[in-house]
Amino acid sequence: MDWHSAQFRFSLTPLLTLLLVSFGLVPACTKSIPPGTLVVANNADVQSLDPQLATGAPEGRVLSALFSGLTRIDPSTLKVLPELAEHFSSPDGGYSWEFRLRPNLQWSDGSALGAMDVLESWERLQSPATAAPYRDWLHDLTEGGLVVEDNILRVKFQSPKPFFPGMCAYHALAPVPPGLRDGSESAGKVTSGPFLLGSRRIRDRIQLQANPHYWNERKVHLPGIVFLTVESQFTALNLFLTGEAHFIPDVPALAVSSLYQREKQLIRDKIRGPRSRPEFDPQPFLATYFYRFNTTQPPFDDARVRRALSLAVDRTLLAKTLGSGQPPAKTLIPNSLPNWDGPDGHNYDPETARRLLREAGYDSEHPFPKVELHYNTAELHRDVAEALQAQWRMVLGIETRLYNQEWKVFLDAQKKLDYQLSRSSWIGDYLDPTTFLDVFRSDSPNNRTGWKDQRYDLLLEKAKKTTHQQPRMHFLRQAEEQLLREAPIMPLFHYAGRELVSSRVQGYRRNLLGTIHWAGLHLLPSTQAEER
Amino acid sequence: MKRFLRRLLALTFVLFFVHAGTFFMVHSVRGGPFDSDRQLPPQVEKALLAEYHLDEPLLQQYAHAVSGVFHGDLGPSLRYRGTRVADVLAEAIPISITLGGGALFVALLLGIPAGLWAASRKNKSPDRFVLSVATLCMALPNFVLAGGLVALFSFSWSLLPPAGLGGFRHWLMPCFCLGLPFAAQVARILRTSALEVLETPAVLAARARGMDSETLLRRHVLRSALMPVVAFLGPASAGLLTGSLVIEQVFALPGLGAHFVQAAMNRDYTLALGATLLYTAVLGLFSLFTDFLLARLDPRMESLS
Numbered sequence: 001m002d003w004h005s006a007q008f009r010f011s012l013t014p015l016l017t018l019l020l021v022s023f024g025l026v027p028a029c030t031k032s033i034p035p036g037t038l039v040v041a042n043n044a045d046v047q048s049l050d051p052q053l054a055t056g057a058p059e060g061r062v063l064s065a066l067f068s069g070l071t072r073i074d075p076s077t078l079k080v081l082p083e084l085a086e087h088f089s090s091p092d093g094g095y096s097w098e099f100r101l102r103p104n105l106q107w108s109d110g111s112a113l114g115a116m117d118v119l120e121s122w123e124r125l126q127s128p129a130t131a132a133p134y135r136d137w138l139h140d141l142t143e144g145g146l147v148v149e150d151n152i153l154r155v156k157f158q159s160p161k162p163f164f165p166g167m168c169a170y171h172a173l174a175p176v177p178p179g180l181r182d183g184s185e186s187a188g189k190v191t192s193g194p195f196l197l198g199s200r201r202i203r204d205r206i207q208l209q210a211n212p213h214y215w216n217e218r219k220v221h222l223p224g225i226v227f228l229t230v231e232s233q234f235t236a237l238n239l240f241l242t243g244e245a246h247f248i249p250d251v252p253a254l255a256v257s258s259l260y261q262r263e264k265q266l267i268r269d270k271i272r273g274p275r276s277r278p279e280f281d282p283q284p285f286l287a288t289y290f291y292r293f294n295t296t297q298p299p300f301d302d303a304r305v306r307r308a309l310s311l312a313v314d315r316t317l318l319a320k321t322l323g324s325g326q327p328p329a330k331t332l333i334p335n336s337l338p339n340w341d342g343p344d345g346h347n348y349d350p351e352t353a354r355r356l357l358r359e360a361g362y363d364s365e366h367p368f369p370k371v372e373l374h375y376n377t378a379e380l381h382r383d384v385a386e387a388l389q390a391q392w393r394m395v396l397g398i399e400t401r402l403y404n405q406e407w408k409v410f411l412d413a414q415k416k417l418d419y420q421l422s423r424s425s426w427i428g429d430y431l432d433p434t435t436f437l438d439v440f441r442s443d444s445p446n447n448r449t450g451w452k453d454q455r456y457d458l459l460l461e462k463a464k465k466t467t468h469q470q471p472r473m474h475f476l477r478q479a480e481e482q483l484l485r486e487a488p489i490m491p492l493f494h495y496a497g498r499e500l501v502s503s504r505v506q507g508y509r510r511n512l513l514g515t516i517h518w519a520g521l522h523l524l525p526s527t528q529a530e531e532r
Numbered sequence: 533m534k535r536f537l538r539r540l541l542a543l544t545f546v547l548f549f550v551h552a553g554t555f556f557m558v559h560s561v562r563g564g565p566f567d568s569d570r571q572l573p574p575q576v577e578k579a580l581l582a583e584y585h586l587d588e589p590l591l592q593q594y595a596h597a598v599s600g601v602f603h604g605d606l607g608p609s610l611r612y613r614g615t616r617v618a619d620v621l622a623e624a625i626p627i628s629i630t631l632g633g634g635a636l637f638v639a640l641l642l643g644i645p646a647g648l649w650a651a652s653r654k655n656k657s658p659d660r661f662v663l664s665v666a667t668l669c670m671a672l673p674n675f676v677l678a679g680g681l682v683a684l685f686s687f688s689w690s691l692l693p694p695a696g697l698g699g700f701r702h703w704l705m706p707c708f709c710l711g712l713p714f715a716a717q718v719a720r721i722l723r724t725s726a727l728e729v730l731e732t733p734a735v736l737a738a739r740a741r742g743m744d745s746e747t748l749l750r751r752h753v754l755r756s757a758l759m760p761v762v763a764f765l766g767p768a769s770a771g772l773l774t775g776s777l778v779i780e781q782v783f784a785l786p787g788l789g790a791h792f793v794q795a796a797m798n799r800d801y802t803l804a805l806g807a808t809l810l811y812t813a814v815l816g817l818f819s820l821f822t823d824f825l826l827a828r829l830d831p832r833m834e835s836l837s
Contacts, residue, residue: 032698041784048613055570131579133572187614202612202623203786204697228696230784238694239784242686408563408799415567424569445571 033207033226038505038523041236041245042227045203049188050180051171052125052132057249057427057514062206062227063171065518066191068214070099070118070153070168070175075509075517078338078431080165084113084175084192084215085153088168093467094160099153099168106213107177108196115153119146121175134172160467163432169515170429194220194519203229214519221507221522237500246502246523249514251280253324253380259500272503279503282325282496283510284336286428288436289329289384290491291373294417296450299360299369306487307346308356312395314348318387319493322380329491332426333436333480336494336512340433340473343481346491350395357396370399375423376410384492385423414448424448425495431513433476434460440483451488536820543816547809551601554808555594558801565610565799584610586801597805606806611798617806620791627697628787631710631779632772634703638711639768643718644761648749650719651726651757662719669716678709678782695784706783710776714768721764726757759829766822770815 033039042061048054051067070085082088085099105113123146125132126139145156155164167173175192179185188197194216195208209224211217228245230236233252239245251259259280266272266279293300293309300306315328330345362368373388375381385402392398400421405413414422426446428435437460438444442452456479463475483489501508507520566572566580581587585596600607606617650662685705686694692701726749729735735752739745777789792811795803 047611053613128575128579131576131583133576135576136573201786202620232781235695235782235784238682242694244693244696408567411567411569412563445573
């Protein structure tokens with residue numbers, strides 16, 4: 001028998017069939033992107049398209065294109081603007097709010113959308129069966145605090161909520177369609193925002209197209225948006241630099257300096273005018289990177305020790321070492337928050353740090369014990385931990401052991417207070433100091449430091465009951481002072497929004513919340529300069 | 533036929549044990565599917581655990597999972613709320629078949645000629661060249677190769693897209709990167725076995741009769757020398773089909789490989805179980821298929837086994 005024998009050919013047939021099938025599948029896996037479509041490399045895959053169940057930034061980007069809230073945040077001014085509600089007001093300093101919905105609003109399937117939809121959606125959000133992560137946002141409604149009358153929604157809280165209209169811009173409070181409320185249809189099928197769901201392939205892409213039933217449909221410029229799932233930041237950067245994606249939400253830290261160089265190069269080569277919006281321009285973002293102390297165990301059950309460690313950190317040096325465009329943080333709340341005048345915070349002060357440690361009883365005869373520092377496996381976190389280790393050794397002579405953990409193990413350890421020092425971060429949801437300060441209330445599930453402080457809780461409670469903005473901010477400032485004095489946490493730096501946005505994208509404004517008004521964007525046709 | 537059925541039955545047992553092992557392992561790992569740096573309110577977390585039966589005793593959960601598998605239901609994904617595991621896997625399978633099939637094609641297309649060439653020029657420069665290149669290809673990490681190719685083909689020459697799903701062009705780099713180390717292995721295996729065949733009396737006799745070396749290689753050596761390659765291709769194909777996490781990440785391809793790893797990282801118990809079962813089944817079926825192929829190539833194999 002030889003190579004050409006029938007038997008041999010028969011043996012190879014299945015193998016060749018597999019190869020043919022595999023190439024036959026190429027068209028099935030392929031979807032072309034229509035021209036004029038904005039392509040976003042959206043980091044991790046979206047967990048859910050249900051606006052009440054989703055959390056996280058990639059989800060936020062997709063859901064803000066699909067679902068409109070009663071209000072929206074203007075990306076340039078950060079002012080709260082009417083969206084589905086044409087008017088909103090509070091007659092009593094924020095205890096109650098009235099939203100008058102626009103007439104003739106429609107869901108993307110053409111059915112009517114009214115105030116009753118909002119009411120029923122918020123009832124769904126509150127229901128334990130929904131298991132909605134943002135359920136607490138409506139926890140202090142009064143009994144019967146939601147009423148609908150003539151397409152007007154009235155909301156009444158037990159304490160004033162002056163920032164409530166701003167919260168209504170977030171997808172968690174956007175109305176969800178009747179089919180999703182009664183469980184008869186899947187999430188994303190019917191929407192209320194400027195776009196509707198064209199198709200989705202898990203871990204590949206979410207393709208959106210303009211919603212013809214959107215109330216402000218005339219003002220939507222993009223025919224569609226494609227959100228690609230691209231988990232690797234380097235891959236996202238490659239897609240952007242080759243013109244395959246127009247927007248990427250973050251860049252690898254390693255690429256920051258060369259992206260700055262690239263901006264200069266673009267201007268030098270006259271590809272972009274010096275006045276036009278830069279493609280890369282890190283701006284403050286409402287988020288803080290900090291470390292948690294486990295305050296239930298020695299040595300960190302002593303506030304002096306915690307403060308000593310925090311004062312021994314040179315944050316300016318840290319930020320410079322990281323070199324990734326993130327400004328140093330002396331406080332928990334970023335000073336970029338509008339109308340906020342926060343306390344001075346933790347300055348680098350090695351003398352005071354050493355004194356505090358001595359006062360706490362640690363000296364050459366009673367050396368400070370070796371402590372463990374937990375962080376989840378990632379390059380940035382390792383760099384920060386190593387910088388802290390070096391600075392503490394130099395300033396206080398303290399030895400630390402770095403301990404990296406897989407993400408879920410890390411979270412579990414933090415939740416169970418099974419750590420001494422643990423890395424953390426917090427992103428603000430809305431433009432009010434309480435979006436940060438509420439985290440460290442004694443009863444907050446996000447506290448995870450074991451720190452319980454009556455004075456802190458009381459100050460937040462006082463602020464909560466105050467309708468006038470000035471005394472309210474005064475209480476909140478005092479609360480942050482108390483937090484920094486007791487130091488259950490050690491702020492290190494604030495995040496910067498490091499998105500890369502193609503100069504072809506018009507109408508884009510960088511802002512503190514990372515809010516994107518998708519309806520206001522449009523994509524210029526590719527120019528020759530771009531192709532160069 | 534009887535032998536085939538016996539192997540199939542054995543595979544069913546293997547699947548059962550792998551399922552049980554995976555189930556208890558993923559559940560014993562610290563952390564849960566709903567842990568997040570933004571902790572859910574306690575009542576919400578409780579409701580979620582109840583919804584997915586995660587508040588029940590572990591044995592009861594296991595019974596639940598086993599009965600699900602018998603009914604052809606792998607359950608809901610815990611990460612992608614509102615999506616069934618079967619749907620998640622079904623979307624990833626065509627991608628993996630395309631990627632794996634393409635890589636296999638690359639492996640055979642490059643590996644077989646290279647292996648034969650090296651064997652026919654034993655200890656001469658072509659042989660040394662093939663061996664060195666093969667060693668380099670096997671040692672080179674996937675991501676380095678991928679990075680180099682992207683730099684050349686996407687940035688320097690603007691010929692191919694750097695990542696993503698799309699037309700035929702999108703598949704060239706990922707298939708090449710995934711297939712190249714396998715091509716190197718095929719070349720080395722084929723070289724070794726071809727050298728053995730070249731020493732057999734039949735081949736020596738053919739050579740003595742004055743047969744030219746090309747005909748000799750094609751008609752007498754290749755067929756026998758391919759046996760170890762076919763044996764290697766079984767597990768290799770399974771590995772290629774379930775994809776490579778690295779290649780999928782670098783080229784942003786939504787195949788099975790990333791699910792296989794990330795489901796465990798996300799503590800998406802049901803998806804991790806589903807992906808492992810699928811992987812085991814594919815591996816089992818491919819080795820079955822390879823044995824069948826080997827038996828066709830060499831009838832002695834059947835009587836041996």
